[in-house]
Each structure stands twice: as C-alpha cells, then as structure tokens.
Amino acid sequence: MTNPDLVLGKYEVTVLSAYAAALALIVFLVVVTWLRGRVVRRQLDEVEARQGRGKHAD
C-alpha cells in the first residue's frame, strides 16, 4: 500500500531537488570535517611521537 503523503504530484522535482541539494551539502560538510580532523590528528600524533612528547589531551 502506498503512503499517500509520499505522492508529491506536480512538485515532485521541486521537493526532491531541494532535499537532494540540502542533504548533499550537509554530507559534504560532514565528510570534509571528518577528513581534516583525521589528517590533523595523524600529523599531531606523528610529531608528538617524534619529539617524545605525551599525547594531546583527549
């Protein structure tokens, strides 16, 4: 049985494109944030190990 609220009618493209654009931007932001965090953390671990310092506090 089809959910009647999912029938978008003549505005189907409008609604779907708004959701697609917004979710794509959110996912992009999350991925960029995660990748940069990972790179910085790895570099910091390497430098701290090289200098014989204690790990950063977290």
Added chain:
Amino acid sequence: MSIWKYANPVIFMQTSGRLLRWLVPLTAVLMAVGLVWGFAFTPPEENQGSTVKIIFLHVPAAMLGINAWLMMLVASLVWLVRRHHVSALAAKAAAPIGATMTLIALITGAIWGEPMWGTWWAWDPRLTSFLILFLFYLGYLALWEAIEDPDTAADLTSVLCLVGSVFAILSRYAVNFWNQGLHQGASLTLMQKQHVADAYWYPLMISIGGFLCFFVTMVLVRTRTEIRARRLQALLARERMA
C-alpha cells in the same frame, strides 16, 4: 566553578569529548526523525501542495545561518576582551557550518520560490540580506586563510564578525523593518501563538532540534581539530628552531 575554565584547551578537549558521545547519536536520531517525518508523513498543504515539505530543511537552515553568526559574534567578543584562544577557534570552526546553512536556506528558498512566487530570486529585503550574510561568511573564511599569524587573523576576523552582525540581525528582522517584499513574516516566534498547523509543527520542531544538535556537534568537532592544528603548528615551529 567558572565558565572560563572551558577556555583551557585541555579541559575543553576532555569535556567536549564526553559531550560528543551523546551528541552524535542524538543528532542522528533527531535529524532522521524530523526529516523523514516531514518528508514522508506530512500531507500536502492547500496552497503550497507538496512544496510545504521544504520547510523542514529551509526553516532550520535559515535559523542556523543567522544564529551561527551570532554565536561567532559572542565568541569573537570573548576573544577581543579576554583573549581566550579556544573562543577564537570556536568562531573559526562555526563559520563553514553557518555558511553551509545559509547556502542551504538560499538554495531551498530559491527552489521553493520558483513554483510559488514564479521566480527563483527577488531582491527582497530578507533574501538580499541573507545573500549578503552568505558573502560575509565567505569573506570571514577567506580572511582567516589569508593571514599567517593566527592571533592577528583572530583579531581581524573578530572585527569583521562585528560588522557582519548587522546583516545577521537584518536577515532576521528585515521583514519587520521594511514590511515589503515577497518573503512572508516569521512563522515561528517566541511571543506569538504558532502559525503552523500541528501536522507540520511537530516534525518541524524535531527537525530544528536536529539541526541545532548538528550545529553544536560540528562546532565541537571542528574546534577540537583547530586546537590540535594549533598545537601541531607550535610543535613544528619548536622543531624548526631547535
């Protein structure tokens, strides 16, 4: 206990690490419930048809676009007055999130406006002030990248943040100031009875809660990265000097 103890990077890292364990799943649940409920389980509205489903993205994104800048303003003022590095880094961390939210509000508004207003864009006070706010976000981010000394960058971006606050406030109150243009007045206010039907109200509130948690989560994650990056720079500088 003073709030200023969180300006200590070590305490900030420990506290934010504990908070994130709760915030990440809470954000995922609230955003998923709010958006799925809004998209799949709300009826078409009489005048807008199914385009009403766009409010579950547009309204929270627009609220965050403005309020992220106001959060940056508070953090910038803390930096200028008390010189706490964590506050300057938190403002820097919030800027890409605010810019993304402002862009989402502009794009989803344009997509909604085309069938409803008959145009993608109008030089309406609220739309225009929102576009200027987005440009301020880009300028703020560019200024951080353009200046090598981090303290100088924090000073100058904080001043830019103060100036840009005018447009953040205008974005919020433009409709009230000029009372013209295509964009309707605020549907959600603290002082008035709700203008939104129950069928849309509850998923909208959950979606706003999800976006708010998303913002806090991302600010904490990005500030932690900025603190690590600052420590990395300091260690590398010490290594070069040795």
